[in-house]
Each structure stands twice: as structure tokens, then as C-alpha cells.
Amino acid sequence: ADVAGIVSAETAARIDAEATAEPLAWSIGDDVNVGTLVRSRYGEDAVARLVSPMLGGVYSASADSLGLRATVPALAAVFDDLASAEEPVRLSTAVSRLLAEREDAARALAATGEKPAPVFNSFVHGYRALIRALAEDADADIRLNTQVESVSRWRGRFWLEPVGEVDAVVVATPAPTAAVLLGDVAPEAGTLLGGIDLASSVVVGMRFDTDDGLPQNSGVLLGTDAPGVHAKAFTFSSRKWPHLAERGGAFVRASFGTLADASLVDADDRTLIGYAVEDLATVTGFTARPVETFVQRWWGGLPSYGEGHLDRITAVRDVLADSPRVALAGSVLQGVGVPACADSGRDAALKIIDDLSQS
Numbered sequence: 001a002d003v004a005g006i007v008s009a010e011t012a013a014r015i016d017a018e019a020t021a022e023p024l025a026w027s028i029g030d031d032v033n034v035g036t037l038v039r040s041r042y043g044e045d046a047v048a049r050l051v052s053p054m055l056g057g058v059y060s061a062s063a064d065s066l067g068l069r070a071t072v073p074a075l076a077a078v079f080d081d082l083a084s085a086e087e088p089v090r091l092s093t094a095v096s097r098l099l100a101e102r103e104d105a106a107r108a109l110a111a112t113g114e115k116p117a118p119v120f121n122s123f124v125h126g127y128r129a130l131i132r133a134l135a136e137d138a139d140a141d142i143r144l145n146t147q148v149e150s151v152s153r154w155r156g157r158f159w160l161e162p163v164g165e166v167d168a169v170v171v172a173t174p175a176p177t178a179a180v181l182l183g184d185v186a187p188e189a190g191t192l193l194g195g196i197d198l199a200s201s202v203v204v205g206m207r208f209d210t211d212d213g214l215p216q217n218s219g220v221l222l223g224t225d226a227p228g229v230h231a232k233a234f235t236f237s238s239r240k241w242p243h244l245a246e247r248g249g250a251f252v253r254a255s256f257g258t259l260a261d262a263s264l265v266d267a268d269d270r271t272l273i274g275y276a277v278e279d280l281a282t283v284t285g286f287t288a289r290p291v292e293t294f295v296q297r298w299w300g301g302l303p304s305y306g307e308g309h310l311d312r313i314t315a316v317r318d319v320l321a322d323s324p325r326v327a328l329a330g331s332v333l334q335g336v337g338v339p340a341c342a343d344s345g346r347d348a349a350l351k352i353i354d355d356l357s358q359s
């Protein structure tokens with residue numbers, strides 16, 4: 001019932017019927033392509049209009065490029081639980097169980113009188129405020145605009161070209177670069193990381209003098225089968241962030257490009273701004289013209305967590321555990337969101353501290 005207005009009647013019926021369909025063949029620890037799974041159980045609409053737009057907003061990739069265990073780990077865990085209890089494994093059973101758990105948690109929280117944490121968080125002055133504070137606090141020697149070309153062990157320490165000699169190394173670059181940089185000091189980890197694809201995207205930021213007619217929600221995700229549009233999503237930034245609304249008018253961000261089709265990332269600014277304005281009008285009826293625009297391209301900005309990603313990362317971690325004073329951090333590991341990246345940075349620092357204390 002929740003998605004009846006989005007998918008076809010046939011798909012809605014399939015979603016209901018799945019709860020009694022032939023169970024999935026699932027063994028504990030299995031992984032599966034998300035698109036293949038949802039298409040086989042619910043049909044194409046569910047992939048194109050629900051799952052790909054949602055995951056695409058995070059990974060810049062369609063459900064067909066992503067593995068379940070790394071991108072929807074809670075669902076993979078329920079599949080494991082059902083299999084271990086020798087109960088039939090079905091998508092609807094697992095989804096219902098997750099929704100019930102979420103409702104229980106919300107009820108338990110409400111009973112304590114606490115407010116739920118906001119879905120979105122940001123910094124009033126943007127991420128630069130955080131980066132600046134971290135840099136000041138660390139009081140480190142930070143070399144900006146310096147591309148490390150190689151890392152090699154040298155006289156019991158490391159030599160970074162062109163930086164020089166260092167005690168330890170945390171590689172926090174995109175996967176293909178990490179693969180190259182680790183090629184000498186941890187070649188097996190380098191080979192494993194070399195198999196991770198990167199997705200590119202481009203965002204068009206727009207400022208309008210008015211917000212009259214802009215929908216009252218935080219944004220829209222577009223189905224991958226939506227006809228006649230180029231954008232994959234719009235964020236109504238001034239609706240999502242009260243501190244932006246205070247500036248007056250409206251701020252809207254259009255997003256384009258996926259792992260499978262990055263052609264728009266190379267389109268010129270004029271074309272992209274044109275698509276952003278047209279698509280916004282088509283999707284929402286908001287026809288104001290932007291008074292200011294900004295185009296930001298993110299070539300290879302996000303790693304794509306395909307099937308088996310977590311096994312690959314476990315293997316990388318095993319190799320690095322045996323590589324003293326070398327660690328890996330960032331979105332390549334186990335979560336592309338900033339909180340997950342920050343956690344991985346902390347883990348890497350702890351490994352290095354531990355290794356240094358032993359040497």
C-alpha cells in the first residue's frame with residue numbers, strides 16, 4: 001500500500017504476493033546483486049522507481065551495480081537470521097521484520113520522552129568549518145596540492161615521493177589511487193583495491209529569488225525510467241536546511257550521472273544548467289529562473305560497492321593487519337557517508353598508534 005502510487009498495479013500485486021512465494025535460496029553469509037534480487041521478487045518498477053533512485057542518491061550507481069551486504073546490510077542480516085532459524089527467506093518477510101524493528105525502536109524512544117535524532121545534519125557554515133577546526137586542532141604539517149606518487153619502505157621507515165621520509169602511512173585516497181600507492185608496500189591489498197569501480201556525478205546548484213511553488217519537502221528522487229528528464233534527483237536545499245532558508249528565496253541542487261552512464265558529467269555547464277531548470281519545472285511545476293548557478297563535477301567521487309565488496313575489504317584488512325604502520329581509511333572501506341569515513345580514519349589512526357608502540 002505504501003508504494004501503490006509509485007509502481008504499477010501489477011508490481012504492487014507482486015509485492016503482496018511475494019510474502020507467500022517460493023522462498024529465496026539463501027545461505028548465511030551470501031551476497032546478491034540488489035537489482036537482480038528486487039527485480040526477481042518484485043519486478044522492474046520496484047527497481048527503477050524505488051530502489052535505484054534511493055541507492056543512486058547515496059552511491060551514484062543503480063541497484064544493478066550494487067551488492068546487498070555492503071549497501072543494505074540490515075536486510076542481508078535478516079536474511080541470515082531467517083536462514084539460521086531455518087525459516088523461509090523472503091524479501092517481504094525480511095522487510096516487514098525490519099520495519100517492525102524500526103517501529104519498536106521509535107516507540108521505545110517515544111516512551112522515554114526523547115525526540116528522535118534529525119534525519120539530516122549539516123554545518124551552518126558548510127564542511128569547511130569542520131575541516132578548518134580539525135586542521136587547527138591537529139596542528140599538523142599539512143601539504144596541500146601535493147600528489148603522492150609512490151610509497152615504499154625505506155631504512156625501516158617509508159619514503160613518499162615527493163613528500164619524503166615518514167614513520168607511518170594512512171592511505172585515504174580513492175580506490176584506484178590507493179591500489180597504486182599500496183602496490184609496493186602491500187601489493188595484495190593493492191590488487192584487491194584495484195577491482196573497485198568509481199562512480200562520477202555532477203551537481204548544479206541554483207539560487208532563486210522566490211520559493212513560491214517549490215514543494216514543501218526536502219527533495220525528489222527520479223525514477224531511472226522517468227521519461228524526458230536528465231536529472232536523477234533534486235535537493236530543495238532551502239527546505240532541507242533552515243539556515244539556508246533564512247537567506248531568502250530558494251536554493252535547489254540538481255544531481256546528474258551514474259556509474260553506468262557518466263556522460264552528463266562531461267557535458268558543458270550551459271547544457272547542465274538548462275537540464276536542471278527544465279527538469280525542475282517538469283517534475284515540480286516550479287518555473288522560476290535561477291539568478292545564480294554553480295556547477296560542481298565529482299569525477300570518480302564515490303566507490304561502487306558491488307557484490308562481495310565486504311569480503312574484498314575483509315581481505316584488504318587482513319593484508320594490512322600484517323603490514324606494520326600502513327593503514328587505509330575513507331569511503332573505499334565500509335560506508336561512503338562522512339560518519340563512516342570518520343570512523344575509518346579513527347580506526348586507521350589507532351592501528352598506526354598500536355604499530356608504532358610495538359616498533
Ligand SMILES: Cc1cc2nc3c(=O)[nH]c(=O)nc-3n(C[C@H](O)[C@H](O)[C@H](O)COP(=O)(O)OP(=O)(O)OC[C@H]3O[C@@H](n4cnc5c(N)ncnc54)[C@H](O)[C@@H]3O)c2cc1C
Binds near residue numbers: 147177201203298335
Ligand atoms: C555529490 C556528492 C554528495 C555527497 N553527499 C553526502 C552527504 O550528504 N552526506 C554524507 O555523509 N556523504 C556524502 N557524500 C559522500 C562523502 O562526501 C564521501 O564519501 C567522503 O567525503 C569520502 O571521503 P574520503 O576521505 O574517503 O575521500 P575523498 O573526500 O574523495 O578524499 C580523497 C582525497 O585524496 C586526495 N588524493 C587523491 N589522490 C592523491 C594522491 N596521490 N596524493 C595525495 N592526495 C590524493 C584527493 O585530492 C582527496 O582530497 C557525497 C559525495 C558526493 C560525491
